[in-house]
Amino acid sequence: MKQIVYGTTTGLKNTQIKRIENLYSLKSPPEFILDPEIAREMVEISHEIRRQVGILVNRSGKVISVIAGEPHRIVIPVTPDHMAIPGRLKGLRCIHTHLQDEPLTRDDLTDLALLRLDFITALCLTPDGQPGPVYSGHIIPDETLDPFQVLEPSTIEDLDNDCQNRILALESELSRNNALHKPESGRENAFLINATTTDPREAHASMEELKELCKTSRIQVVGTAVQRRKSIDSKFVVGKGKLSSLVIRAIQQYSTMLVFDRELSPSQIRSIADFVEMKVIDRTQLILDIFAKQAKSREGKFQVELAQMEYLLPKLSTKNTAMSRLTGGIGGRGPGETKLEINRRRVRDRIARLKKEILKIRKQRGQQKARRRRKDLPVISIVGYTNAGKSTLLNTLTQSNIIAANRLFATLDPSSRRLRFPRDQEVIITDTVGFIQNLPRELMEAFHATLEELSDADIILHVIDISNPRYLQQKESVEKILKGLNLDKIPTLYVFNKLDRVNMEDFDNKWLLNQGIAISATNRQSLGPLVEKLESMVSLSPL
Structure with missing residues (x-):
């Protein structure tokens, strides 16, 4: 079976390429960085072709990759069967030639650190093509400025340095350090x-x-x-x-x-x-x-899967082993999880089916809205930046138990409840998905049908967390999204939430509070002025 020579072989003779390929058949003792005879062969080949030559050797001494480089560098290939994980090394050492007496370069040491190689070694050539100094380096477990150590120069006769035991000792120390930094389960x-x-x-x-x-x-x-x-x-x-x-x-x-x-x-x-x-x-x-983790309703799951599929689709043209790290776990969970090697046509078919399902659900919601309109119930929609306190406000107003947590996007699926004002006026009050700065385009498109529900609102309650240092920027982000949905013409009431967390003497925009109602959504007594204002707006609204 023909072995692949990585790098560039352009300009080389067939006999030279064959000689490079033959490096695959050689094996080095595990305790050696490299067998001296293999080192001499690499030096001879490099002198003949006037380019660097490199090999990747596993811990049993087998050559698993051979690289034909350029005069001043080699490019280490992707090795999907040897992936480094925290606390472990890659299980491969890289040995390559330098055409002159040159220590390990910055590129060499960067490759060592980034790829978590067991060792990196440069075999230097003398002007007459003989083996010269040998430079080696390895990872060190201490959290210092440079995560590697360069050893004293040696010769190809000194390559028996108990390499295997040194690697295992380093890896054991790395594992101990990693145990101190290991994240909790599921993190x-x-x-x-x-x-x-x-x-x-x-x-x-x-x-x-x-x-x-x-x-x-x-x-x-x-x-x-x-x-x-x-x-x-x-x-x-x-x-x-x-x-x-x-x-x-x-x-x-x-x-x-x-x-x-x-x-x-x-x-x-x-x-x-x-x-x-x-x-x-x-x-x-x-x-x-x-969103994939938070979606609970059938529609919410469909919408998130649609957003995930449309996000992944343009990236499916890239088929390589490194891209496979983008799926699975965080960043690839939920109903939209897919292998990146999947056929693009199948993804397009799934997108089409999801859009049909969402359209069907949208029609059902339209029938529900028609029944609601026949009852002439005004609709108040709560909007705002994620984690501004929208669900908490809805719970306190209507004595409900909708999920409300101090985290972003705790609520994904819209919730509606009835609210009766003191004068026996009844309204529907709806909580919506929270907004965020630079909300992904795929999510905006997938949730467009849900967000369009806001167009039926008679009043929009824009909840703003004034305890957040970025509250003005968050307010502007929400208003930008509302304008993009052509909802900026609907009567809007600003609700400045989390008043209990703000020192009003130091508050920088007291004038802003006059543009709405200041409340603490967890304190029912603070909601009196808000209820009065809403009742007044409903009575004046042309329903």
Whole structure:
């Protein structure tokens, strides 16, 4: 069976390619970094073709990959059967040639750290093509600035350095350290990355929101980074060099995934996932994951699955082993979970079926609305930023037990209850899904039918959490979405919630409170002015 020579063989003779292929048939003793005879063969080949040559060797000494490089570098191939996990090394050592006496380069050491190789070794050539100095390095378990150690130069006669036992000792120490950082069951450790071309303060505020999204999705945040850039890198978002340093930081903090505070393009996901050996998700995928977990009703599940399918569809053209890390667990759960290798036609068929099911449910809801209109019951819809207290307000007003929790998107499926005013006027009051800044387009489209329900509202209650430092930005985000749905003409009442958490003497926008009603949704006594105002608005509304 012909073995693959990775890298570039263009310009090489068939006899040279065959000689490189033959490296697959050689085996090294496990206690050696490399058998000296194999090292001499690699040096001879490299001298003949004037390019670097590399091999990946597993712990039993078998060559599992052979690489034909360029004069100044090799590119290590993806090895899906040897994936490093926190607390463990990759189980492979990389040995390659340098055409002159050159120590391990920064690229060599970056590959060592990013790929979690057991060892990386450079076999240098003398000017007359003989074996020269040998440079080696390995991971170190301490959380220092550089996560690797470069050994003293040696020769190919010194490659018997009890390599196997040294690797196992390092891995044992890494495992002990990882046990200290191991997340709780059902959680993952995440390193968050934000790249911005605008005001860094907005980026930091967005990062705080991303942390809350992670908390809702049971992700433990172990580190964050915000980078100001003139432009976003088309392949690696923050640039390859910066990404290298950030991933090394993430690895040192025993992160199991990277979360980007933006939506990644298919090419960016491909480039980043091929570059790093850990799960990579973006803000959109994280929000979809939360919605998949929170959806309880049949319609809600259909809508989330539709959003997930439409998010994945443009990324299905990318078929490689690194992309498979995007599915499963956080970022790939719920009814929309799918293998990325799935046939695109099948995904399109599923999208079409979901749209038909949602349309059917929408017609049923239309019949329910018609019955409601015949009873002439006014409709009040509660909207607001996620976690502003909408469900709590509905519970307190109507003495209901709708799920209300201090986390983002605790409520996904809309809920309606009857409310009777003191003058015996009855209304329908409805809680809706919470909004968020940069709500994913796929979710907006999938939930369009649900959000259209707001168009039947006679009054919109816009709940604003004034205890949140970003309350003005959140208010503007909700108003932008309402305007996009052509709902900004419906009479709107601002409800400034969580008054009990605010020191009014230090509040920066007291004038704003005059534009609505200030309440504490958990305190029924504070809702009197709100009920009076609503009753007055209902009586004046042309129903």
